Amino acid sequence: MTDNINIQDIVKTENLVHKKSSVMTENTMHYCPGCGHGTTHQIVAEVIEEMGIQQDTIGITPVGCSVLMYNYLDIDMQEAAHGRAPALATAIKRLLPEKFVFTYQGDGDLAAIGTAETIHSCNRGENILIIFINNGIYGMTGGQMAPTTIEGMKSSTTPYGRDVKLMGNPLKMTDIVATLPGTYYVTRQSVHKPGNVRKTKKAIRKAFEYQKLNKGTCFIEIVSNCPSGWKMTPVESNEWMEQNMFPFYPLGDFKVPEE
Amino acid sequence: MAKLKGAIVIDKELCKGCGVCVTACPTEVIALSSEVNGKGYNYAEAVNMDACTGCTNCAVVCPDGVITVYRMKV
Numbered sequence: 001m002t003d004n005i006n007i008q009d010i011v012k013t014e015n016l017v018h019k020k021s022s023v024m025t026e027n028t029m030h031y032c033p034g035c036g037h038g039t040t041h042q043i044v045a046e047v048i049e050e051m052g053i054q055q056d057t058i059g060i061t062p063v064g065c066s067v068l069m070y071n072y073l074d075i076d077m078q079e080a081a082h083g084r085a086p087a088l089a090t091a092i093k094r095l096l097p098e099k100f101v102f103t104y105q106g107d108g109d110l111a112a113i114g115t116a117e118t119i120h121s122c123n124r125g126e127n128i129l130i131i132f133i134n135n136g137i138y139g140m141t142g143g144q145m146a147p148t149t150i151e152g153m154k155s156s157t158t159p160y161g162r163d164v165k166l167m168g169n170p171l172k173m174t175d176i177v178a179t180l181p182g183t184y185y186v187t188r189q190s191v192h193k194p195g196n197v198r199k200t201k202k203a204i205r206k207a208f209e210y211q212k213l214n215k216g217t218c219f220i221e222i223v224s225n226c227p228s229g230w231k232m233t234p235v236e237s238n239e240w241m242e243q244n245m246f247p248f249y250p251l252g253d254f255k256v257p258e259e
Numbered sequence: 260m261a262k263l264k265g266a267i268v269i270d271k272e273l274c275k276g277c278g279v280c281v282t283a284c285p286t287e288v289i290a291l292s293s294e295v296n297g298k299g300y301n302y303a304e305a306v307n308m309d310a311c312t313g314c315t316n317c318a319v320v321c322p323d324g325v326i327t328v329y330r331m332k333v
Contacts, residue, residue, distance in 0.1 A: 010266035019318075
C-alpha cells in the first residue's frame, strides 16, 4: 500500500507536525551535545509561541551555563547578578504586572548563592515562574560539587564521591519551597525522554496560565544531565540520572492547586 | 485502516551527534552517521525512513531543535 510513496510526497508544508519554535533564534546553542538546557529552551519557546505571549514575556537569565539564554530566545531578557534572578523578577513583575515574568536558573545559582532570594520570593508569593535546572553540579566552571550534588556523586572537587559526614547533605530546594505559603504550583520534572519533555511542557504552560490569574509563585524543578561535567556520553548520563538522581529527587507534583 | 507515514528532515550541520534521538525513536529510524559534519560531530541521519510514523519523539527530545517532522495518512 505504501510502496509508491516517497519522502518528497510526505515532506510538504501541510504535513508538518513538528519544527523548531519561531520564538527560538537562528543562533547555534553553545551547550554541550545532549545537554538538557537545549531541550528546556525549546519547550519554553514552544509554550510562549503557543500562548502568543512573545511580546509580553520577560525572562531573567542566571549566572551559569544558561547565562547566554538571551541569544537563543527571541523575547525580552535581562541578566541578573549571580543568584539574584528572583529579586530582579520581583521588581520587573511589580513594575510591569501585565507582563509574564520567569527566571531560568541552575542549581549553583538558585540553590547556592541565591538561596535567600529564592526562598524569600517564594515566601512572599511573587507572581513569577521560577524554572530550576538541577544537574547536581557546577557545570560551567568545571564540574565542582554543588549543594545539590547527591551522596556518593563524583565531581571535580569530590573525586571519591560526596561524603555527607564531611561535606554535608544535599539540598532539596523544591521540597523546601513547597512548604512555603506563597508558592502556588510546585513540581519536579525532567526532559530526558519524550514523555517527560511533554509533561514538563504542560507544567510550564500551566505555570504561565496561573501567572495570568495572579496566583503566586510557580516553581518548576527540572532534573537534568551534565554529560561533560559527569564525564559521560549524553545517553549514558541520562541512564545514570534515572538510576541515581531520580531515587533522591523523585519526579512529580509537590503542590498542586485545589480546583 | 488509515496508516500514518512519517518523514524527518535533519539539519546535519547543526546536529551535535548526542544520540538522544536514536534512543528516543521507537521504530529505530535514526542512527549516528560514520561521517562527520563541519563541527566534527557524527551527525544523526535517517537510515530506515520507511519505518517512520511521524511520532515526533526524536524532535521533542532534540536539544538543538534540528529535526523537523512531517506526517501524513496513507
